[in-house]
Amino acid sequence: MPDLPLVPAPAAVTVVDAAPFRLDAATAVTGDAEAAALLRALLAERAGSPLLLDAAGGVASAVDLALAAGGAPESYRLTADAAGVRIEGADAAGLFYGVHTLVQLLVADDEGWLVPAVEIADAPRFTYRGVMLDVARHFHPVATVKAYIDRAAALKFNHLHLHLSDDQGWRLRIDSRPLLTEQGSRTAIGGEPGGFYTHDDYREIVAHAAANHMTVVPEIDMPGHTHAVTLAYPELSEEPVVTDEMREILRVYGGDEPVNGAPFQGLAVGFSSLRIHDEVTYAFLADVLGEVAALTPGPYLHVGGDEALGTPADDFAHFMARATAIVEGLGKTPITWHEAGAAAGLSPGTVGQYWGFRTPIDGMDDKTRAFVARGGQVILSPADAIYLDMKYAADAPLGLQWAGIVPARQAYEWDPASVVDGVSDAEILGVEAPLWAETLSTLADIDAMAFPRIGAAAEAAWSPPLGATSQRTWESFRERVGGLAALWTSRGIGFTRLPEIDWRG
Missing domain, CATH: 3.30.379.10 (Chitobiase/beta-hexosaminidase domain 2-like)
Known part of the structure; x- marks a missing residue:
């Protein structure tokens, strides 16, 4: 049986x-x-x-x-x-x-x-079980976000991380800084239409999440990934730092080099930076983060900190210390990507989100352990396991592959407590499966990339450790998730029938 x-x-x-x-x-x-x-x-x-x-x-x-x-x-x-x-x-x-x-x-x-x-x-293994939806690279309307909430909650995820800002667009109305959406929300990757959420839109998302026992975690990514700010408030931004590596990305994927004041519609990252030593920058942060915090009943506010390649290391550390202090002052717990672990002045208790590989490289593990040393915990999001936008096969029509091809078995066969030495269950707040939207512009795209691999992330977050029970094996998972085909079809989920899975129905 x-x-x-x-x-x-x-x-x-x-x-x-x-x-x-x-x-x-x-x-x-x-x-x-x-x-x-x-x-x-x-x-x-x-x-x-x-x-x-x-x-x-x-x-x-x-x-x-x-x-x-x-x-x-x-x-x-x-x-x-x-x-x-x-x-x-x-x-x-x-x-x-x-x-x-x-x-x-x-x-x-x-x-x-x-x-x-x-x-x-x-009962769940971890208290934080998250999915992330990138609404900055491609804007996704409220109906799509609510549909993804429904899908994720059914798999016992309880946090929705919304990536609300990036080089390609600013997606949440800020009344104290109205130009962010008036000027910075109009486009998306590839020149596709942009968009943004009003306060009422955002409240609708938060309410729908709460009705499904999910907490919204908003992210305003800084000090990099901020080119959209230059369209609205150029006085806050440094000139883009464009490297040969970024030019190669633009050559492969298309798009022009970034220019302050002009929309950026390509895939390259790491070139933008806010002005670190100008007090008007921190007045901007206080306005934006204060408004986002007031709209968000949940305890977390994510301030990014990843891929700030256009910001010198000392400046980066100074910025992240001040940004996390602002969040703490608003009564929220800051979350940052793991790179911010290198910032000595980071607010104690800041949660670090690890997006490296199942086997850490280039000091990713040291930066992650630093959060624990300061009294914080860690969210595990290894890119070569549960970044749901990674291609599941070389010929997959959607997705990227900078973290490699990630078939369903690879997405399943890892354990959160085995990624970073010294970071075990007690230090892990939870697990989150990000879905970046460089190539995803519709709910159908989201379904095709997330399902069935989102089920592997759900088990890493909720279920006993890999191998702890007879069900926590790849052989069992491929049968169990295959048995959900009829249910997912009835719910209108356009999942991909990966050949690895034993589909029934």
Whole structure:
């Protein structure tokens, strides 16, 4: 019998030798009203018509959804047999995840729909389980962001990192700095149309995320990746630093060399910088970060710090120290990419996001350990494993390959605690799967690149360590994720049928 199609793999699952639970016209859902509404909607989407009745006297069977205090945060228990299904969540998030697990268990046969007899006790390995969506290189409208939230939350991700600014565009209205979107949001890579979020748009995204038990983490990338600022406030920016390496990137991928005051529509990175020793720069940071923080109820504010190749090392350290201090002063926890670990004055408690390789090179590990030494934690995002925009095959029509070709098995066979020596579970805040959008301009593009490899990232974030259970193996994963084909199709997810996966349905 193949493994049940559960992704991410639960902490403990037992298939019971008993008759399954069958959903029919006499089935009702009882208990928590919010979870019941979610379950009805998801099952109707899966089956193409409503499956569950409102609770009423005389029903023959029921799905019971309840909150049960005492478990770990976000945990749940699910039991199913011929008599019914019961899900107990330690909190609302746990009940939400239990409902999504139940939907994955649903099986169609000639008589209708059933749930196999099973006992599941589940809880996450890491508290931070993130996906990142780049809306700067190509702008993605609110509807697309909300759709990606729905997809990620179903796989038990609980943070959405939005990359809101880059050389190619500024994507969030800042009332105190209106020219950022009036001048800096109009274009995208390749000259495609740009766009930006109003405050109401952003609040809509935040609210939709919260309804799916996800926290929005906004990123304003600095001091590099800031060319769009030059379109609005040129007095804040240094002249571009263009190297031969950047010229080669432009030759391969197209685009003109960056010029201050002109939109940049290419793929090259590392040439831009804010003016580090000018106080007007920090007045700008205070305005922008203050407004973003006020719009964001979550605890984190990401200030970038990656690929600042146009900023001298001492200047970079000075800037990141001041930027993280501003964030801390706003009552938020700063997050930066791992390069900022080299900045001696970084605010204590800053979280470092590692985007290097499964085997660190060029001091990436030293910079990452520095966050822990200062009292912070680390988010793992190894590019050659869970950068979902890396090509899964050499002939893939979308994606890049600067971190190599990343097939599904490579995305799966790594463990967060084995990447950086000295950074184990206690020092790891969580795992995040970034999706950069240089080549991705539609939801269909996002689906094609993210699915199915996003499932591998989900297991790294939620499930027990690689090899710790019989399910935490590549052989099990390729069966389990393959069993989700029908569910994903019913949800309108345009996943790529990678030949590595044992697709069923």
